[in-house]
Amino acid sequence: MSVKGSFGIVALLVAGALSASAQVSPYSWKNLPRVSMPVFKKDTFNILKYGAKPDGLTLNTGSINKAIADCSAKGGGVVLIPQGLWLTGPVVMKSNVNLHVNRAALLQFTDDKSQYKLVEGNYEGHVAVRNESPISGINLTNIAITGDGIIDGHGEVWRAISKERLTEAEWKKLVASGGIVSENGKTWYPSASYVKGLQTPGAGILGRGKTLADNEPMKDFFRPNMLVLTNCKKVLLQGVTLQNSAAWDIHTLLCEDLNVQNVRVRNNWNAQNGDGIDVESCKNVLIEGSTFDAGDDGICIKSGRDEEGRKRGKPTENVVVRNNVVYRAHGGFVIGSEMSGGARNIFVYDCTFIGTDIGLRFKTTRGRGGVVENIFIKNISMRAILHEAILFDMYYGGKSPGEDDVVKDEATIPVTEATPSFRNFYVNNVACNGAEKALMIRGLPEMSIKGIHIENSTFQTDKGADIIEGQDVSLKNVYLQSKDSNPLINIQNGSNIMFDHVTYKNAELLFKISGKKSAGIKLLNTDTSKAKNKAVFGAGVANNVLVVK
Known part of the structure; x- marks a missing residue:
């Protein structure tokens, strides 16, 4: 069979439907393993029982993370974000946890940048200083983020933007909100900390005597990707809307068996580095039925x-x-x-x-x-x-x-x-x-x-x-x-x-x-x-x- 003729067969193979006896070309993934799905216990951990309040005022970081930690420690299950407006800081995923965001729920990440600590992360292919991502997970197995709710990264407080990418009314409103305007009047920056990072050669480099603490004066410059999963296996993202990220929206790094199904990603067209999904050094991936509006x-x-x-x-x-x-x-x-x-x-x-x-x-x-x-x-x-x-x-x-x-x-x-x-x-x-x-x-x-x-x-x-x-x-x-x-x-x-x-x-x-x-x-x-x-x-x-x- 020719390479071109193997297209449909490979699609079936990924879904696990090709018989072992089929004759295929060297390019058609004859030995490709199936993309494995995570499986979870039915036990449900409602964040309301951990003291979370859906008032848009209470910072629910501790409650949400405690529910996730308890769920994982007890063998896994579903952590439920029910109806409501849930203000939170960074959420850290754990193995065997399905974070389920109800259709009527808005998981709103705070615009208080002090809630996001500096960490050693990865940006545009390099090890780099970053602010902690709103949602992250490292070295995990069997995880998911599901539901039809909305997850918002509050990215507009992190991103610089040029005047030409806004209407006059939008520009005036932004300048009135604070921040710093460049000397030529063409660019708005979120803070002096951001400008310091922009003007510092080698900002964010670690090693050679540089530590995370050395980067604190320019902390705002290191915009976080919203969802970052690193070295995770059996991952499912299904149904949710992820929007308004400070930088890349979804970043999966060194993951295996990644399923992205019926997800919606929304970043403004003028959102700096506002990629929809970046799949980096991953193996066995299925992205299907999803919709992307991106700034990059x-x-x-x-x-x-x-x-x-x-x-x-x-x-x-x-x-x-x-x-x-x-x-x-x-x-x-x-x-x-x-x-x-x-x-x-x-x-x-x-x-x-x-x-x-x-x-x-x-x-x-x-x-x-x-x-x-x-x-x-x-x-x-x-x-x-x-x-x-x-x-x-x-x-x-x-x-x-x-x-x-x-x-x-x-x-x-x-x-x-x-x-x-x-x-x-x-x-x-x-x-x-x-x-x-x-x-x-x-x-x-x-x-x-x-x-x-x-x-x-x-x-x-x-x-x-x-x-x-x-x-x-x-x-x-x-x-x-x-x-x-x-x-x-x-x-x-x-x-x-x-x-x-x-x-x-x-x-x-x-x-x-x-x-x-x-x-x-x-x-x-x-x-x-x-x-x-x-x-x-x-x-x-x-x-x-x-x-x-």
């Missing part, structure tokens, strides 16, 4: 950053992402840019992206290292995408989509362990109605992006496709309707590229081909008569690099 990437796969991530050496692997919706976000489904431990065996299907900056976003840069491979994507619907429908970018510089650096890279740089690699992506049945560009592939001169295969897809966009430093790329049964078709397809230093049955309305120029490494470009089963000009070739590129059949 929506559903994101990571595995550590640079040398630190490579040393950890834990890829995110064996992941299924299905039946999800992503609204405003920097990317709908994303891998990177902190992917130094690698990512592999990932299946994304039956998802919808509406209004995201980019639809499918794969990003890295020199220094990361790591291999991202065997990524299978199918049945994706997109509408009103701001920039690229599909983006592979090895020049990611930490900027938001639309703010990319102009790349003028003619350097010959040796390939080392710090050189990242993207390879073996299979994309089938994408429909995009509205985007700036259909496809961008931008590899490195020393490391092409390899093995990108896109089939049975339609793109209604302003611009067509760019393939820069791409190798072994194929587009088959692809429709490109582009407002700017001069050229429709731009190839720079691309090799072994096949276009089979590409359709389009009209084009000023079908191909622009440049770069001395461009070679082996084939156009099959395609009507070239709708293009005013079939191809132009840059300096040093022979006309015969393009073969039309």
Whole structure:
């Protein structure tokens, strides 16, 4: 069986439905274990019995954590957050506990930053000083957060924001609330402590004589991710709404058997680093039926950053992402840019992206290292995408989509362990109605992006496709309707590229081909008569690099 044909079989395998006798390709996870679900005792520990009060005034941190600790100590069960407005500080999960938030409950984390102590945590792939997360758990087994209630991180008191991202009325209200406005009047900061951290080189670094106590004067700068689970097994997040995080909303690190089902994540579109979910160095993951509104990437796969991530050496692997919706976000489904431990065996299907900056976003840069491979994507619907429908970018510089650096890279740089690699992506049945560009592939001169295969897809966009430093790329049964078709397809230093049955309305120029490494470009089963000009070739590129059949 071909790699492309194994898509549906792998989805069944993850659900445990594939027979052992089935013949599958090496890429189809033949030996993939099932994603195990946690199981809990029926015993219920109501936080009301621990003195908690749903008045929005009482700080219930002690009551909630005592209920969780007692539940775990007695063999586990359900800790119930019933109807009410429950003000609390940080909540610490324990093994065998299902924290159940009632539909009519609002678990509101306090805006009193003194309730969150400084801890050694992890941020954007590095060990770093952070404030304690509103909800956290370390080295746990058999845990869950369930129910249809709302968990709010009170993130607006932690985040800086620029004036241009607010209305005039919102800006005036924010400035009147306190905090500090930058000298140029363009940015609001929550406190002097935040500004001190922003202005301190190496803020948050531990070791080399630096301790947590040394970072206290800039405490506000270390914004916490709202839910952080580290090295946990058999995890279930189901039904709840998690919203208004200070930074990333859900961060799972080094977890195994992670189930995310019918969760709603809500961060404002202008929430700094407001990712929906970041799955980092995890194994056996299912994300399904969930909805994301994010201030940064929506559903994101990571595995550590640079040398630190490579040393950890834990890829995110064996992941299924299905039946999800992503609204405003920097990317709908994303891998990177902190992917130094690698990512592999990932299946994304039956998802919808509406209004995201980019639809499918794969990003890295020199220094990361790591291999991202065997990524299978199918049945994706997109509408009103701001920039690229599909983006592979090895020049990611930490900027938001639309703010990319102009790349003028003619350097010959040796390939080392710090050189990242993207390879073996299979994309089938994408429909995009509205985007700036259909496809961008931008590899490195020393490391092409390899093995990108896109089939049975339609793109209604302003611009067509760019393939820069791409190798072994194929587009088959692809429709490109582009407002700017001069050229429709731009190839720079691309090799072994096949276009089979590409359709389009009209084009000023079908191909622009440049770069001395461009070679082996084939156009099959395609009507070239709708293009005013079939191809132009840059300096040093022979006309015969393009073969039309």
